[in-house]
Amino acid sequence: MTDDELIWRIAGGSGDGIDSTSQNFAKALMRSGLNVFTHRHYPSRIRGGHTYVEIRAKDEPVKSRGDNYNFLLALGDSFARNPQEEAYYGNEEIKPLSENLDELREGGVIVYDSGLLDASEIENFDQRAEENDWHVYDLDLRGLAKEHGREVMRNTAGVGATAALLDMDLEHIEGLMEDAMSGDVLEANLQILEEAYESVNEDYEHTHDLRAPTGSADEEQVLVSGSHGIAYGALDEGCRFISGYPMTPWTDVYTIMTQHLPEMGGISEQVEDEIAAASLAIGASHAGAKAMSGSSGGGFALMSEPLGLAEITETPIVLVEAMRAGPSTGMPTKPEQGDLEHVLYTSQGDSNRVVFAPGDPAECYEQTRKAFEIAYEYQIPAIVLYDQKLSGGHQTVPEDVFDEEPNPDIGSVVTEQDLEEAVQEAGRFKRYMYDDEESGFGGVSRRSLPGQKGGNYLASGNEHNEVGHISEDPDNRTIQMNRRMAKLDAIRTELSEEADHQPVYGPEDADYGILSFGSTKGVIEEAVDQLNDEGHSVKAMNVSDIMPFPKDEVTAFLESVDESLVVEMNASAQFRRHIQGQLGRFGEKLYSLLKYDGNPFEPEEIVSGFESRLGEEADLSQYNVRIESATGD
Amino acid sequence: MSAFNAIGEEREIDRDEFTPEIEPQATWCPGCGDFGVLKALKQAMPEVGRNPEETLLVTGIGCSGKLSSYFRSYGFHSIHGRSLPVARAAKMANPDLEVIAAGGDGDGYGIGGNHFMHTARENHDMTYIVFDNEIFGLTKGQTSPTSPKGHKSKTQPHGSAKQPIRPLSLALTSGASYVARTAAVNPNQAKEILAEAMEHDGFAHVDFLTQCPTWNKDAKQYVPYIDVQDSDDYDFDITDRGEASEMMQEAENALYEGTVLTGRFYHDEDRPSYQQEKQATGDMPEEPLAERYFDDDYEWERSYDLLERHK
Ligand SMILES: Cc1ncc(C[n+]2csc(CCOP(=O)(O)OP(=O)(O)O)c2C)c(N)n1
Numbered sequence A: 001m002t003d004d005e006l007i008w009r010i011a012g013g014s015g016d017g018i019d020s021t022s023q024n025f026a027k028a029l030m031r032s033g034l035n036v037f038t039h040r041h042y043p044s045r046i047r048g049g050h051t052y053v054e055i056r057a058k059d060e061p062v063k064s065r066g067d068n069y070n071f072l073l074a075l076g077d078s079f080a081r082n083p084q085e086e087a088y089y090g091n092e093e094i095k096p097l098s099e100n101l102d103e104l105r106e107g108g109v110i111v112y113d114s115g116l117l118d119a120s121e122i123e124n125f126d127q128r129a130e131e132n133d134w135h136v137y138d139l140d141l142r143g144l145a146k147e148h149g150r151e152v153m154r155n156t157a158g159v160g161a162t163a164a165l166l167d168m169d170l171e172h173i174e175g176l177m178e179d180a181m182s183g184d185v186l187e188a189n190l191q192i193l194e195e196a197y198e199s200v201n202e203d204y205e206h207t208h209d210l211r212a213p214t215g216s217a218d219e220e221q222v223l224v225s226g227s228h229g230i231a232y233g234a235l236d237e238g239c240r241f242i243s244g245y246p247m248t249p250w251t252d253v254y255t256i257m258t259q260h261l262p263e264m265g266g267i268s269e270q271v272e273d274e275i276a277a278a279s280l281a282i283g284a285s286h287a288g289a290k291a292m293s294g295s296s297g298g299g300f301a302l303m304s305e306p307l308g309l310a311e312i313t314e315t316p317i318v319l320v321e322a323m324r325a326g327p328s329t330g331m332p333t334k335p336e337q338g339d340l341e342h343v344l345y346t347s348q349g350d351s352n353r354v355v356f357a358p359g360d361p362a363e364c365y366e367q368t369r370k371a372f373e374i375a376y377e378y379q380i381p382a383i384v385l386y387d388q389k390l391s392g393g394h395q396t397v398p399e400d401v402f403d404e405e406p407n408p409d410i411g412s413v414v415t416e417q418d419l420e421e422a423v424q425e426a427g428r429f430k431r432y433m434y435d436d437e438e439s440g441f442g443g444v445s446r447r448s449l450p451g452q453k454g455g456n457y458l459a460s461g462n463e464h465n466e467v468g469h470i471s472e473d474p475d476n477r478t479i480q481m482n483r484r485m486a487k488l489d490a491i492r493t494e495l496s497e498e499a500d501h502q503p504v505y506g507p508e509d510a511d512y513g514i515l516s517f518g519s520t521k522g523v524i525e526e527a528v529d530q531l532n533d534e535g536h537s538v539k540a541m542n543v544s545d546i547m548p549f550p551k552d553e554v555t556a557f558l559e560s561v562d563e564s565l566v567v568e569m570n571a572s573a574q575f576r577r578h579i580q581g582q583l584g585r586f587g588e589k590l591y592s593l594l595k596y597d598g599n600p601f602e603p604e605e606i607v608s609g610f611e612s613r614l615g616e617e618a619d620l621s622q623y624n625v626r627i628e629s630a631t632g633d
Numbered sequence B: 001m002s003a004f005n006a007i008g009e010e011r012e013i014d015r016d017e018f019t020p021e022i023e024p025q026a027t028w029c030p031g032c033g034d035f036g037v038l039k040a041l042k043q044a045m046p047e048v049g050r051n052p053e054e055t056l057l058v059t060g061i062g063c064s065g066k067l068s069s070y071f072r073s074y075g076f077h078s079i080h081g082r083s084l085p086v087a088r089a090a091k092m093a094n095p096d097l098e099v100i101a102a103g104g105d106g107d108g109y110g111i112g113g114n115h116f117m118h119t120a121r122e123n124h125d126m127t128y129i130v131f132d133n134e135i136f137g138l139t140k141g142q143t144s145p146t147s148p149k150g151h152k153s154k155t156q157p158h159g160s161a162k163q164p165i166r167p168l169s170l171a172l173t174s175g176a177s178y179v180a181r182t183a184a185v186n187p188n189q190a191k192e193i194l195a196e197a198m199e200h201d202g203f204a205h206v207d208f209l210t211q212c213p214t215w216n217k218d219a220k221q222y223v224p225y226i227d228v229q230d231s232d233d234y235d236f237d238i239t240d241r242g243e244a245s246e247m248m249q250e251a252e253n254a255l256y257e258g259t260v261l262t263g264r265f266y267h268d269e270d271r272p273s274y275q276q277e278k279q280a281t282g283d284m285p286e287e288p289l290a291e292r293y294f295d296d297d298y299e300w301e302r303s304y305d306l307l308e309r310h311k
């Protein structure tokens, strides 16, 4: 592994401020011109329990958490101390240190808080350090923090020590602290930062080679998560109504929206359950607002019936589905891509929906905007499908990704003039008109909004005729079904006309392919680079249009390669099945690489998976991954 | 110019305007109490001065849910139990609309019970009509949350072991600011109560007793009713929670003993509606959200302006 990158892991107790400290440190690295990618690991409990955040920084673009890490800052877990020390419960003192050692790279650096942790209590610690050439620095971070401020400020002491050991300037870190704090708190933190910095430089001999990389990124960057991408995309599309019920990790996008909607003149509603949440979005949209709701697996299950209601009444809505490991409540804080089929097929009947699966925060922004445009233009529910990894992980994104004009267009809605004409011609407005020429494009019949004169109609979840009356007439039924189903083909055509639709990564004429969707995008691109560097011939396609499926693009991709790996984070190869189902062929060319242990893929796992598929020597047994071949053709 | 040109149009409004031009074939049984609700509602509309196009009627699923099919206005025939969440969001998006939600006792007190409680609690400015026929009509006569204890049906052949729901008390304790009960057999009272409910600025709940001659032959809604406001025997202050609550309990006990008490049970004119509360905390715009999409001069804020915190 090269050390042109820093992968800094801060470990401690969840609730000990690890998140905010790491956010700031990540920003400091970004401000020094580096590209940054963060990965959060936390247990499903509120306080206490071992947690870590990893920050990978590099001069080149970073697209994944990388393989393992090279700098550990181990803070004590204040919630795991014994009662005599004024703390609460538990006996996990040395976990922030011991739990993390397996993934620390050879030659890595360890800083641990000797005020709370005792390395001599860890079995074979010294021996392991020697064997792996780890450079260990024990500092009384807690003591230092207590001396100049409060114990919680030991995070700051740790950052100061990190900066000294990595030869970093304190300038950016100090700047961030000044932005975030003031008064005595700021003074104390600044003092602790500098004390730690100086004491490391004065009292410790630096035996390691690792230094913070120097950055040269010149364009303005921002550090955002996928949830920010979705929330900001929605805001820029004029979404001013959101309804939700908390559920991890959907809560991220829900809270970001809620923080901004009131000041932007919008409405956010926390409601009694997810059935209500989706139903409210439908009601708001029906009355003429751009509306969104969403949830994670279990909550989305409750939205199944309103989803179908939006489809048959042709009420535009955007729903977000933030996947976490299932079934049922599964693993609330762990990513998985196991809700793909749930999202594709839930709800009764032949119901259609549009599904986008963005692969990184920039795509989250762009595809959420697209989801609104399509939903409102075609009057169909659109779903943005992402996962816990993309929800909470932050990444540097060029600022100009967000430099877009707002789009408050609410799609295919009639004007008052249209209504006057309709009433004159036909005696009344036909909301669900099926004359293709009159109704315009792709099965869409324009809607009126309550309050528009001459536009009154009944939107019904029962099958209905042109004017909205409930109808079981077989001819009407067939026509209405055909009209609604025609939308997907029209949307597919519209989407495929976009420039660089479903881009391919890697050499065009590569022999092998890798297919994926959603948050695995970046890690696969890194693996592709690595594989090609090693002499393989590989390209990748991260499919973001899940429904309607980009049949032509994926077919062309598969026809151009000898075979393709399908990489996804679930146990039953749902995406591979989707590809086979949509294309009706290619079974003989498809192999799955599956991971479902709750952790996202690392590049090495994909490289090894690929090589083992080619029959090369690669030991997959050290990873929680599985290779599976497709059945049928 | 407003995008919603039917709203606030001042003119004489005739009840017949609420009858669809092409009346769909009624699927209600002859003698069904649902006809009474439809009639009372059509009569109440001109009194509140609302025209069909500024009115949004959201219904659930059941025989009762068909109300929106026979009533000419903007309508939304939603799913079982979910009329309230659809309706209240529509009201929030465009508070200028007259929003009415309606459904059955199974729809409203059973599957939609959670929404009932929360919509009342929030005191949304809307009217909610529950067709209370003490039975599941559309699915052919199963026991409903308001069926009396001991009631026998195909799904409770030995008689229901459950106490019925007390809709009036439930509405009151949840926070509804207007609670009334009326009956299809009493068209004048029904009309007046519906008009009053619509004019009320808050969540107005009307438990509307409807007979289901097909499945609930011995329901008490057939017997003569007593209007609690018209009878000297019942003297209570409808603006007093305590007195209203006692009166509701009396009415709810009496119903299953054969005495049907109807009328206004609670009316709190001081409690601000949810919309007012939300506007007061700065959580909701003063102008209807829905209007904004038609305002060419409106300056839409951009996420780009929020990026400072991410740098
Ligand atoms: C989710 C769901 N569950 C069950 C049904 C079936 N269903 C339709 S109407 C109804 C009950 C209707 O009873 P009520 O609400 O009292 O109305 P009524 O027909 O008596 O007017 C049921 C159970 C459904 N449509 N949806």
Ligand code: SF4
Residues within 6 Å of the ligand: B027, B028, B029, B031, B032, B033, B034, B063, B064, B133, B137, B138, B211, B212, B213, B214, B215
């Ligand atoms: S089944 Fe009962 S409630 Fe339904 S229409 Fe017939 S009489 Fe009315």
